[in-house]
Amino acid sequence: MNANTVSRPANRPVAPPLSRSAAAAPPAKSALPALTFLAHIDATPKELEPYEVAEVDAFEKAYRPDTRVRVQLCRESTPVLQNLGLGLMEVAAVPIAAALAPTLGPLGFPVLLGGMFLAADGGKRFAQAYASWSHNREPAWNGTRVYDIGPDKRVGRIDSPIVEQRLEDKPDRTQLTRFLAEGMKKYPAQVTAVMLSGHGLAYKNCTGLGVAAVKEALDQASAQSGRKIDVLILEACLMGNLESLQTLSNSARYVVVSEETMGAAGMPWANIMQSLPKDHLTAEQFGRNIMDWSTDDGNLDTLAVIDLQKIAPLSNSVESLAHELRRVVAQGGKSEVRAALRHAPAYPRWTDPLDRMSFNMRDLGGVVDGVKARIPDARVQQAADRVKAALQDAVVSSTHRPKYASAGDISIQSTQPFFKTEKYVNQTGFREWGALLHDLRVLA
Numbered sequence: 548m549n550a551n552t553v554s555r556p557a558n559r560p561v562a563p564p565l566s567r568s569a570a571a572a573p574p575a576k577s578a579l580p581a582l583t584f585l586a587h588i589d590a591t592p593k594e595l596e597p598y599e600v601a602e603v604d605a606f607e608k609a610y611r612p613d614t615r616v617r618v619q620l621c622r623e624s625t626p627v628l629q630n631l632g633l634g635l636m637e638v639a640a641v642p643i644a645a646a647l648a649p650t651l652g653p654l655g656f657p658v659l660l661g662g663m664f665l666a667a668d669g670g671k672r673f674a675q676a677y678a679s680w681s682h683n684r685e686p687a688w689n690g691t692r693v694y695d696i697g698p699d700k701r702v703g704r705i706d707s708p709i710v711e712q713r714l715e716d717k718p719d720r721t722q723l724t725r726f727l728a729e730g731m732k733k734y735p736a737q738v739t740a741v742m743l744s745g746h747g748l749a750y751k752n753c754t755g756l757g758v759a760a761v762k763e764a765l766d767q768a769s770a771q772s773g774r775k776i777d778v779l780i781l782e783a784c785l786m787g788n789l790e791s792l793q794t795l796s797n798s799a800r801y802v803v804v805s806e807e808t809m810g811a812a813g814m815p816w817a818n819i820m821q822s823l824p825k826d827h828l829t830a831e832q833f834g835r836n837i838m839d840w841s842t843d844d845g846n847l848d849t850l851a852v853i854d855l856q857k858i859a860p861l862s863n864s865v866e867s868l869a870h871e872l873r874r875v876v877a878q879g880g881k882s883e884v885r886a887a888l889r890h891a892p893a894y895p896r897w898t899d900p901l902d903r904m905s906f907n908m909r910d911l912g913g914v915v916d917g918v919k920a921r922i923p924d925a926r927v928q929q930a931a932d933r934v935k936a937a938l939q940d941a942v943v944s945s946t947h948r949p950k951y952a953s954a955g956d957i958s959i960q961s962t963q964p965f966f967k968t969e970k971y972v973n974q975t976g977f978r979e980w981g982a983l984l985h986d987l988r989v990l991a
Contacts, residue, residue, distance in 0.1 A: 581828040582614045583736035584820070585727055589718050589745030589754040590622045593675045598811040599744060600624075600705070601683040607699035607707055609820035615734040616696035616820070618707075619726045621718045621755075624687040631676050637669030690714045693726060718745075720760040727768035731776075737828050740778040741765065741799070744813060747783025749908055750790035750960070750975055754783055758791050759974075765798040775800065777830035779855075780837070784808040785894060787851060788908055788958045789862060790975040796858040801834050801943065803852055806910065806958045807951070808895045810846035835944050842946040851945035851956035861937040862977070865911070865959065868918070868930040869979035875924055876986045883921050885987055888961045890917025892953060907963045912938060912955020962987050 586606070590599035599620070606616050625633070644662025648655035684703035693711040700706040715722070731739060743761065745754030753761050769775055779799035781791075787804035795802065818840045823833065834852035841850050872884050891913025898906070915938070918931045942956045959980070960971065968985040972978050 580613050580615055580734070580736045581823055581825055582738050582740060582820075582833065583730065583734040584614065584616045584740045584742065585730040586616070586618045586742040586744060587718065587723055587726060587754065588618060588620050589743075590620060590624075591716055591718075591755065592746055593623065593625075594671050595745065595811050596622060596624060597675055597683060598813070600685050601703070602744065602813050602816065603694065603696075603705050603707075604683060604685075604699065604703060605817050606696045606820070607705070609817040610696060610698045611820065611823075613825050614820065614823070615730075615736060617710075617726075617730045617734070618694045618696060619691065619723075620694065620705075621691045621716050623689050623716050624685075625672070625675070626687045628676075631673070634669040634672030634676065637665040637672065640665040640669075690716050691718075691722070718755045720756060720764045723756070723761075723764040724767045724771070727764065728771040731768060731772035731774045735774065737826075738777045738830050738833050739774055740780065740830075740833060741776050742780040742782055744782040747781065747786045747809075749785040749788045749906070749958075750794070753781060753786060753791070758794050762794050762798050765795070769798070777801065778803065778833050780814075782809060782813050785908060785958070787849065787853075787956060788960070789858070789865065789911060790960065790977060792853060792855065792858045792957065793862045793976065796855045796862075799855055800830050801852055802855055803834055803837055803850065805847065805849050805851070806894050806908070806954060806956065807848040808897070812846060814847070815840050831943060838944045838946050847946070848948050849945070849951050849954045849956065850947075852943040853957070854941055854943050857937070857941035861934070861941050861957075864930070864933040864937045866977065866979040868915075868927070868934050869977075869983040871924070871927045871930045872918070872922075873979065873983050873986055875922060875927060876983070880922065881987060884918075884983075885962060887917035887921045888914055888987075890914070890920065891961070892951075893961070894958050907961045908958040909961040910953070910955045911957045911959045913953065914959065914961075915955075960984065964988065 588599050588602065590596045600622065603618050603620055606618060610616070640662040644659045648659045651658055685705050691713045692709050694705065694707040695710050697707045727741060743754045747753050750758055752758070765776060765779070776799040778801050779795065780803040785806065785808065787806040792802065792804070814837065819837055822840070823836060831852070838850060838852060841847050876884050888909060891909040891911070894908045894910065912935070915931050915935045918927060922928070938955060938957060945956045947954050962984055966984050966988055968981045971984070972981040975981070
């Protein structure tokens with residue numbers, strides 16, 4: 548998630564139930580609740596903390612007795628007045644460092660740089676204090692709490708009963724596994740959904756955990772509970788990448804992700820949850836419901852429901868395309884292949900060009916379009932067509948803001964000067980794609 552934008556609630560009224568013909572026999576009512584929703588929220592980064600806490604309050608506003616919502620909130624919080632005081636002292640470090648730097652000789656620059664870092668942290672504290680005052684009134688506390696969500700009683704406060712409390716505030720795989728397994732065993736439902744909310748960094752990190760650790764937690768929770776996760780929601784930046792989707796492809800039926808950064812306030816959960824049918828809910832229907840309401844939300848640039856069962860064919864087709872592109876590179880077509888990859892939109896859009904030296908995600912659909920337009924080789928064209936077909940097959944539903952109309956819903960790592968092939972392959976399993984990126988970097 549990204550704290551630079553704030554989500555706006557959707558204003559669309561909840562649609563009434565569809566009318567049913569009097570002659571039509573209603574389907575048998577399920578004995579299970581429609582939905583079990585387990586949310587792991589990492590509110591330890593100070594720039595996210597106020598918004599993540601407010602999100603828990605939003606679940607209370609959306610409370611329904613026919614759904615089960617359990618939230619694990621990991622939190623580091625500082626009282627508003629304390630944040631203001633600390634922020635003021637940190638911001639004051641800049642003029643102090645600037646005054647001292649000329650007198651310190653070689654140490655002057657490091658001191659000035661340290662003052663700038665302190666000032667940046669102070670700015671985050673000011674923002675956190677303002678957001679806390681504006682978005683929630685939850686008293687400051689640190690640690691991890693698990694809530695069974697109940698009805699909202701006080702504006703800006705978490706009113707739900709605490710079923711577990713721990714002093715540790717940093718999420719870890721074991722903690723996440725236990726939280727999910729217990730919730731899935733206790734609350735069987737027609738649809739089981741899991742949300743992970745916090746910072747995301749493509750295939751490298753999700754909500755304070757490595758993507759491989761997330762996979763282990765999800766898989767172990769499913770094994771311990773005997774239940775498969777129907778819908779996985781990654782409410783974190785840049786998680787709509789093929790590398791992460793491949794890692795998680797056996798951990799759930801569907802996943803909801805964004806190629807781009809996501810606003811700190813997250814998705815419009817109050818509207819999403821309140822509009823669900825009381826019975827006969829399906830995983831795909833729940834995913835599409837998230838899309839419908841998120842379309843009205845001004846905070847989300849791109850969002851997609853992905854069928855994880857279709858990711859393996861897509862990954863295989865990408866590896867085949869990479870193999871053909873490596874052949875073209877070996878034959879002297881390096882510049883054409885590089886241009887094809889650069890044709891694709893880069894995510895996140897706001898990243899400084901210097902950051903691309905270590906991080907460069909490109910829209911996979913744009914990569915295919917670039918390859919089709921720039922490399923006439925027949926085998927490459929056929930491989931690109933297979934990727935395009937597999938990509939379209941994997942995306943169930945998606946929404947984009949107008950400026951992202953060309954988004955293909957799934958991204959992939961592209962070229963960068965200091966690309967570490969072995970590390971990438973070990974992390975993701977994409978051997979041919981990793982080798983292609985290596986070839987583009989080192990071959991003349």
